[in-house]
Amino acid sequence: MSNEFIRQEMNVTGEGFLPGLAIDAVIFGFHDAQLKVLLLAYKNTGFFALPGGFIYNNEDVNEAARRVLFSRTGLTDIFLEQFYVFGDKSRHDVAPLKTIMKARGYEPGDNHWLLGRFVSVGYYALVDFTKAIPTPDSISDSCDWYGLDELPVLMQDHRQIVDKALQTLQANLDHKLIGFNLLSESFTMGDLQCMYETILNKKLIRAAFQRKMLSLGILERIAKKWTGGAHKAPYLYRFKAQTPDNVIIDP
Amino acid sequence: MSNEFIRQEMNVTGEGFLPGLAIDAVIFGFHDAQLKVLLLAYKNTGFFALPGGFIYNNEDVNEAARRVLFSRTGLTDIFLEQFYVFGDKSRHDVAPLKTIMKARGYEPGDNHWLLGRFVSVGYYALVDFTKAIPTPDSISDSCDWYGLDELPVLMQDHRQIVDKALQTLQANLDHKLIGFNLLSESFTMGDLQCMYETILNKKLIRAAFQRKMLSLGILERIAKKWTGGAHKAPYLYRFKAQTPDNVIIDP
Numbered sequence: 160m161s162n163e164f165i166r167q168e169m170n171v172t173g174e175g176f177l178p179g180l181a182i183d184a185v186i187f188g189f190h191d192a193q194l195k196v197l198l199l200a201y202k203n204t205g206f207f208a209l210p211g212g213f214i215y216n217n218e219d220v221n222e223a224a225r226r227v228l229f230s231r232t233g234l235t236d237i238f239l240e241q242f243y244v245f246g247d248k249s250r251h252d253v254a255p256l257k258t259i260m261k262a263r264g265y266e267p268g269d270n271h272w273l274l275g276r277f278v279s280v281g282y283y284a285l286v287d288f289t290k291a292i293p294t295p296d297s298i299s300d301s302c303d304w305y306g307l308d309e310l311p312v313l314m315q316d317h318r319q320i321v322d323k324a325l326q327t328l329q330a331n332l333d334h335k336l337i338g339f340n341l342l343s344e345s346f347t348m349g350d351l352q353c354m355y356e357t358i359l360n361k362k363l364i365r366a367a368f369q370r371k372m373l374s375l376g377i378l379e380r381i382a383k384k385w386t387g388g389a390h391k392a393p394y395l396y397r398f399k400a401q402t403p404d405n406v407i408i409d410p
Numbered sequence: 411m412s413n414e415f416i417r418q419e420m421n422v423t424g425e426g427f428l429p430g431l432a433i434d435a436v437i438f439g440f441h442d443a444q445l446k447v448l449l450l451a452y453k454n455t456g457f458f459a460l461p462g463g464f465i466y467n468n469e470d471v472n473e474a475a476r477r478v479l480f481s482r483t484g485l486t487d488i489f490l491e492q493f494y495v496f497g498d499k500s501r502h503d504v505a506p507l508k509t510i511m512k513a514r515g516y517e518p519g520d521n522h523w524l525l526g527r528f529v530s531v532g533y534y535a536l537v538d539f540t541k542a543i544p545t546p547d548s549i550s551d552s553c554d555w556y557g558l559d560e561l562p563v564l565m566q567d568h569r570q571i572v573d574k575a576l577q578t579l580q581a582n583l584d585h586k587l588i589g590f591n592l593l594s595e596s597f598t599m600g601d602l603q604c605m606y607e608t609i610l611n612k613k614l615i616r617a618a619f620q621r622k623m624l625s626l627g628i629l630e631r632i633a634k635k636w637t638g639g640a641h642k643a644p645y646l647y648r649f650k651a652q653t654p655d656n657v658i659i660d661p
Contacts, residue, residue: 178429180529220497220529241495244531246471278431278471280495334581 169265173272176213181279182224183211183245183317185324186232188288188304189341194357195304196321197231197293198311202300203262206255207311209320210302211279224282231302232291238335239284242327245316251276255314263298283324285341329359333375336398345381347393348372420516424523427464432530433475434462434496434568436575437483439539439555440592445608446555447572448482448544449562453551454513457506458562460571461553462530475533482553483542489586490535493578496567502527506565514549534575536592580610584626587649596632598644599623 170176186197198207210231214223221241228239253274260267267274288304295302305311310321332355341354352368372378379399383392421427437448449458461482465474472492479490504525511518518525539555546553556562561572583606592605603619623629630650634643 177527177529180431214497214529216527217499219499220495244471244492244495246465246531248468248470276428276467278428278465280497330585 171268171271173213175216176272177216178272179275179277180220181211181213181277182220182227183209183279183281183320184224184227184231184239185209185281185283185321186228186291187283187285187324187328187341188291189285189354189357190288192353192357194307195288196307196310197291198303198305198313199231199295199299200301200303201259201262202298204255204259206259206314207305207317208314209317220280224280228282228284230296231294232286233294234286234291237284237286239282240335241280242283243281243320243323244278245281245320246278247316248276250279250316252315279320281320281324283327285328287341287343332358333371336375336377345395345397347395349393351396422519422522424464426467428467429523430526430528431471432462432464432528433471433478434460434530434532434571435475435478435482435490436460436532436534436572437479437542438534438536438575438579438592439542440536440605440608441539443604443608445558446539447558447561448542449554449556449564450482450546450550451552451554452510452513453549455506455510457510457565458568459565460568471531475531479533479535481547482545483537484545485537485542488535488537490533491586492531493534494532494571494574495529496532496571497529498567499527501530501567503566530571532571532575534578536579538592538594583609584622587626587628596646596648598646600644602647 184197188195188197197210199210200207210227212223212227212230214220218226221239224239224241225235228237229235256273257267260273293302293304307321307325310318312318313321342350348369351372352363352365355368356363377399378396380394380396382395439446439448448461450461451458461478463474463478463481465471469477472490475490475492476486479488480486507524508518511524544553544555558572558576561569563569564572593601599620602623603614603616606619607614628650629647631645631647633646
């Protein structure tokens, strides 16, 4: 289910799209020690939802995910990864979809393709939210960042999708760190620790954290950050150059 | 795509199933220091394929995966997890499907649902292969274990599916170990190291391995194994009781 679905409301049979399949994207942004998620608000309904979309007949599923990410943020070259297929029959719930369509003055028939059962492939992405340009489309009021602690009620099973994406992010943090686009090109160990603490939602011990990070072998020390007081200047680091498996490079 | 598809060959429109969606299962078995995979051989075609199937309209996607696992092995209560959605348009290749259907004397029309584009949800499972009862269905010659080093050529993109499942297994070994059903209830550190070495396909240093395993906090030492020579008797271990997130318990 997605923001795109009303654009398809006149396409009663879903011609041109893979039947019964959607993607939903949990786009995390990290900034100022906060982890946020990009949400759309539907006009005249009070509904909030994840960005998402459908897959064209002649499009790869991963391509559709990149297209959605680009449409909603203007970003390409971003870490974007499948994390789970939401395929329970219980997620089939036509009520909110009918409400959204009716709020636009459209009265769908019961066999409208958007009212059928959909399986959704969940993707998560990580971006520096100063670089994203959140972009609503013609049928949403807004596309905006919401702190994880202050999410509005989300339609259908989108809250579960966010929670599962967060668990995946937390579990994969060490493993996928280098592919994440959450930090500037260079950063201090303190910046990195702050990001970890925010994502894991707990305090970490500085010495142990530094030891662990250095043992991962993915950091390169580049210079001391000039702070005026030389004896306290922290080192700057950057990630060693390499392309991790899961970064989807081509837009 | 799957073993089941010929059973559906008379169902030209795919009535009763989710359209365009399949599951494929990479079922790993570990025994005698070997990692094997369960494959089906189709009659009169020379084609080998992963066990798989389709999803009923009124069935969860995960439920369909458990049904396939049970049908091909007789096993329930097994670690079974989604690992990737294979959704590239390039995997749409009707030739082998037509061959299999023709080998059974069935000549499908071009708009037969089985000849359309399918997206497949990949699952992997881990079993003690002494406990599985590989079960072909009426249209396959055999359902058997094949060593990873000696896999036959697989149809469509099934070799890629196996490779990706193996990468996932290797990457998740520490994290998911407790949920795996690859060892007997109790085992020595040597048994565990042998399993690791087989799955990772490399030798590990004994002392470092033991230190790492104990640091994971998931092992419980239960007794010394009696070997006759008391001073060399290795300890037996078992996994601490807990239900990991991803074990799908209900058959």
